[in-house]
Amino acid sequence: MDFLQPVTWAEALEAKAAHPDAVPIAGGTDVMVGLNFGHLRPALLLDLTRIADLRDWQVADGAVRLGAGVSYARVISELGDRLPGLAMASRTIGSPQIRNRGTVAGNLATASPAGDAHPALLAAGSEVEVASARGTRRIPIDDFYTGVKRTAMDDDELIAAVHVAPPSGPQQYSKIGTRNAMVIAVAAFGLALHPDRRAVGTGIGSAAPTPRRAPAAEEFLAGELDSSGLWESRAELPEATIARFGELVAAAAAPIDDVRGSAPYRVHALSVMARRALSWAWADYRSANQEA
């Protein structure tokens, strides 16, 4: 196994162009497990940790451009206000050691349906900035996941950054695991209220071949909020609306039975998480009004 350690982004893109089968490694929290257990035997490892630029984040046009090398720990400590949903998701990930090493871009590149960042990115609305020697493009998060551990990236591309829109309303994130920390998601749910667009964003994890949104639930809730004037009145949400939202989120899932949980449990848990997340987000929305 060969090992390349570019120190500039241009070098990294050249290396990836020359060796499309090279496996990029950043935090190594997935790659090293694969290597240690013999599940992954790449001809070439492409170490991205020497590229200083990747470790930066900036705010551009109101959105956060999160460099591919930013760790979960830094998302929590530096971006809790700008990326609340993603920060909540980051808190659920692994142990402090894993959060110090692992990156959101690594989560995207692995594209496991159980990746913890995905539901938050889906709900908030994001774009993945990928680059190759040929140039740079942005892939909307909705188009990024194409199958189990497959993405819309080409073989010569690397993730440069993730662009996440700023929150115009409350965000929530919940994840089920069978212990109270350091656990792979059995099911996860991300929610973002977008009062600026009078829209609702959702994200479902670990309950379908890819992370996905629940469009029917989003449309239903946005419609209810609109038609009842709730965006403006910030009145209490009817119980029936919350319950229906939960049902529609659950209906969007297509889970399997596996060692971590049964398919019916995942569906059930999503409906509960969706209801609770909505009630918390709405309570935040209402109290934000009182403060204003």
Next chain:
Amino acid sequence: MSTPTRTPTGAPEHLTGPGSGGVGDDAQRPDGVLKVRGEFAYGSDLWMEDMLWGVTLRSPHPYARIRSVDTSAALATPGVSAVLTSDDVPGEKVYGLELADQPVLALDVVRYQGEPVALVAADHPETARLAAARIHVDYDVLEPVTDARTALGHPTWNQVHDSTAEVTELSRESAHLHPEGNLVRHLKVRTGDPAPTADVVVVGEYEVGMQDQAFLGPEAGLAVPAEDGGVELHVATQWLHVDQKQICSALALPPEQVRLTLAGVGGAFGGREDLSMHVHACLLALRTGRPVKMSYNREESFFGHVHRHPATMRYEHGATRDGELVYVKAAIYFDGGAYASSTPAVVGNGGTMGIGPYVVPNVHVDCYGAYTNNPPCGAMRGFGSVQTAFAYESQMDALAAELDMDPVELRCRNAMEEGSATPTGQVIDSPAPVVELLRRLEAMPLPARSGDGEVDLRDMPGGVSNTTHGEGVRRGVGYAVAYKNVAFSEGYDDHSTARVRLEVVGGEPTATVHTAAAEVGQGLVTVEQQIARTELGVERVVVHPKDTSVGSAGSTSASRQTYVTGGAVKAACEKVREQLVARAERLVGRTVPDLRLAGGAVVSDSEDITVPLADLLGDDVLEETLEWRHRPTEAIDPETGQGFAHVQYAFSAHRAVVDVDTELGLVKVVEMACTQDVGKAINPQAVVGQIQGGTAQGLGLAVMEEILIQDGKVRNPSFTDYLIPTILDMPPMRIEVLEYADPHAPYGLRGVGEAPNISSGPAVLAAIRAATGLPLTRVPVRPEHITGT
């Protein structure tokens, strides 16, 4: 009558005294600093110049006939020094702790997924792994037998209902995995009326999943060929001499030529009592003439050691309206997996103690151990008693509910005490404070509920995963009490050997304690030092490396080493002390009745005598080696189970407080409280550590720890999916340690390590039942069991 040596006993901090590192003090571990600093050398850290790496090719099938094995491509791989199969085993080709039924390397049949088939030694572990993948094994795959009751041909529970019907015929339907059939052991306990009746009867069926020891240091060792044609093996293990015996048998070498030294052990919990890489590394070293290291990774470790027996159990309890137990009938099935390992002894414990620490006049227990094609199961902390405790304590709660009686009150009303007879007819001849353990728990304050203020997610079921802010959460409290035999039972010649040397080094009297007792993390090395300090009155005590150049210490299991090896060290020290006193008396020229050893001198309290040991010894070295035995036990009657089976019992009780998110099925254990009688806390801090660790392991089995098996195959051989409790799962504990001396044991001590592992899980289960109102008859409890999805 024994009295508590510390009354009232109390929280750990009250047991703690500064002391001088003797018996009863919180002496510091000699290996503690190294371990905390990451400088302690574990088995996986062993290394020698020019060593080779050994790897194991394992069967992917739970049950298959081997048509042929072709090793030519592996042998042709550059860097490979040897490829071995069963043909290369020079001695006995099968081994085992109790029955020699397990092939060193597969013969013509593999009986479980992961069974070793061939070995490779190469100059690099990756080369060895690549070469192993090039070994071609032609398997004729067979249908595995994956259920213990099916294996035994007992598809129904009829023997519980009809006590006169004995199941002796094994099914002709089920494949015989071993020539003698699929029954490893059937233990019967029969006492009292064979057909009792009672006012109130509760019947329950229970299931316990397969738990793993989950020690953090995987199997590892280094075999070094010796000039005398023998081999020296450095290995992380639990019982050097039983390893040596089995290795000698496989290698056809005498014990003098198979010398073992204990490597650093990263936890054991029973999982290192069977051989893993021991013979394999020796075979490769002897074949290649070079040192060979073998070190499993985490995944291989799941296939490299035995697990806790899964159990299915059916219990019937009969009681009077007043809550007095009239009878218990039980059928207990342990799935032993492909090879016997310690299944017979696990059946022994499960059967003889299978109704719990209660007095019951009429008992009818059938306890079976079966061969299947599941992973082999054997020793794990609690050893057959963990499984039955889930059943009998669940039954006590069910009976209490049926009687509309408080569950603690029902337990106290039927509790064993000193002088009670066990179902095996053994009169308990040392304190059995079951009632006090329970009442003390009851008297402890309950933890506060989460306040109305800001929610701290870490206190919630689901933790920082943010699944509830209190919605759906209900609290439950559950109690359980258990007992466990200490040391080896049923007539086994259970002994330990200690060599104690006293000499003057650099002007300071120095004791050296040499035993073969495995230090696996529990702190026996500390206890050995403490005993020598107390008995010899010296400060400096060196613990000699553990090896086979001294006689057997027996296994580091069954909560026995402080008792048995501690007893041996104490006795050897006493012999040394006799020599010192005799020397001192010769020096003063007369007999002084109260000479004792303290502060590095022989002293008398009645006379002004102080003879420094340095003066008394000069350049002499005093050394004593002796074998020490606890009082003998006896085999039980094969038809009735009656007999003096166990030398000592340990008692513990737990109260669990849980919060359950009843909508999501997630559990947060809020507090665990434990009371345990330890007879005498030799090292109070270590005692408390054992109680905390045992509690965590029991909690783990109750709510998360299970090796999932499907069609004989392990589905979760990793710490990603085999979950063990984290700090957010294991709550703070209240612990009260009682010290009622056992007059038969050294210092009055009781074995400590296992009892808290037994009572913890059933208390958690009871608390979850209390919170949810669900019957919950299987552990680990999964979210699906609570939500019904």
